[in-house]
Amino acid sequence: MHMNSHKVGIDRLKSMGQGQTWLLTGGAGYIGSHIADEFIGAGKSVVVYDSLYQGLQSRIKFLEDKHQVEIPLVQADILDYKKLDETIKKYNIYGIVHTAALKAVGESMEKPDLYFEVNLTATIELLKIAEQNNVKNFIFSSSAAVYGSPDSMDLCKEDGPVAPISPYGDSKYQAEAYVEKFISKPRNRGTSLRFFNVIGCGATPELLDNSVENLIPIVINKIKAGQSPVIFGTDYPTEDGTCIRDYVDVRDIARAHLAAADSPNVLPTKINIGTGRGVSVHQVIELVLAGLNSTNTPVIETDRRAGDPAFLCADVSLSKTALKFESRYSLEESIASIF
Numbered sequence: 001m002h003m004n005s006h007k008v009g010i011d012r013l014k015s016m017g018q019g020q021t022w023l024l025t026g027g028a029g030y031i032g033s034h035i036a037d038e039f040i041g042a043g044k045s046v047v048v049y050d051s052l053y054q055g056l057q058s059r060i061k062f063l064e065d066k067h068q069v070e071i072p073l074v075q076a077d078i079l080d081y082k083k084l085d086e087t088i089k090k091y092n093i094y095g096i097v098h099t100a101a102l103k104a105v106g107e108s109m110e111k112p113d114l115y116f117e118v119n120l121t122a123t124i125e126l127l128k129i130a131e132q133n134n135v136k137n138f139i140f141s142s143s144a145a146v147y148g149s150p151d152s153m154d155l156c157k158e159d160g161p162v163a164p165i166s167p168y169g170d171s172k173y174q175a176e177a178y179v180e181k182f183i184s185k186p187r188n189r190g191t192s193l194r195f196f197n198v199i200g201c202g203a204t205p206e207l208l209d210n211s212v213e214n215l216i217p218i219v220i221n222k223i224k225a226g227q228s229p230v231i232f233g234t235d236y237p238t239e240d241g242t243c244i245r246d247y248v249d250v251r252d253i254a255r256a257h258l259a260a261a262d263s264p265n266v267l268p269t270k271i272n273i274g275t276g277r278g279v280s281v282h283q284v285i286e287l288v289l290a291g292l293n294s295t296n297t298p299v300i301e302t303d304r305r306a307g308d309p310a311f312l313c314a315d316v317s318l319s320k321t322a323l324k325f326e327s328r329y330s331l332e333e334s335i336a337s338i339f
């Protein structure tokens with residue numbers, strides 16, 4: 001009697017998505033740690049697998065204190081397939097969120113082989129290991145970089161043209177095909193989420209973006225160092241001449257993963273995660289300057305950076321209908337969360 005009610009309790013927890021253990025590759029990274037935060041908050045257990053090459057152990061410590069839980073951290077490389085296999089077995093993994101990757105577009109031009117090995121080959125191997133261990137859930141971090149440099153000002157649609165222009169974008173695009181093959185097998189579930197420009201940190205400095213690759217961190221670092229931010233190109237065919245992007249808050253990215261993990265529906269194989277709103281480089285810089293009380297700082301305008309499309313924004317209708325997901329944070333809120 002006692003045993004039965006205990007079992008019913010466990011079954012009910014499982015049906016609510018609790019009691020599941022998710023492996024978060026890259027879980028000590030900027031995006032991965034926000035996903036860990038969201039999943040733990042929703043009652044899931046997580047195991048973090050991270051080389052700490054770019055990930056930070058301090059993020060895991062922060063989350064352990066915040067949630068009063070222990071988060072196993074397996075410090076190993078994503079190319080260490082034996083360790084991946086052991087970890088999945090040891091923790092009886094229910095699903096995998098695969099964010100571990102290299103993400104510097106410029107660097108990918110110089111080191112294409114490395115990018116294909118880490119972003120594509122390792123994803124293929126991880127899918128094989130998942131299959132061998134009967135893991136049925138897989139959510140893959142893809143990117144708006146799969147769309148390359150569209151020459152139109154149309155919102156990017158998942159079933160529209162895809163034409164990556166960097167090894168980074170190409171590695172993500174090719175990996176999506178393997179994820180698609182995996183999730184189309186009987187009883188397997190998951191999707192590839194195509195992130196647009198991810199920003200913000202949710203007022204938790206511990207979970208800030210520690211890379212120095214993207215517009216907002218670059219601008220903040222410059223201003224803090226007493227230097228001028230630089231705009232790459234002011235002659236684009238946009239209203240103020242600067243490039244337009246879709247900046248989506250990292251907390252929204254994390255919520256999209258939870259929605260995908262808990263979705264009762266079969267998901268489309270690729271889903272854009274953005275806001276659907278375009279903002280120019282000029283507007284972003286103005287907001288950051290205002291946030292740092294530095295509106296008098298001069299802004300330098302230089303030539304275009306090679307490979308930058310004028311306009312790259314998400315059509316978010318599929319994420320609304322299929323994933324029941326909508327972004328919540330405005331650009332102002334995201335930027336305010338960083339200071």
Ligand code: UD1
Nearest residue numbers: 103105143144145213214215218230231232243281305308
């Ligand atoms: C690129 C990738 C994206 C990837 C992201 C992460 C493409 C098409 N997009 O986004 O998929 O997820 O990197 O690394 O490959 N800018 C300035 N001054 C600066 C820095 C940037 O004007 O000092 C401008 C850029 O020209 C661009 C915008 O700011 O128009 C955003 O740049 P960035 O943050 O580097 O991201 P993307 O290139 O849009």
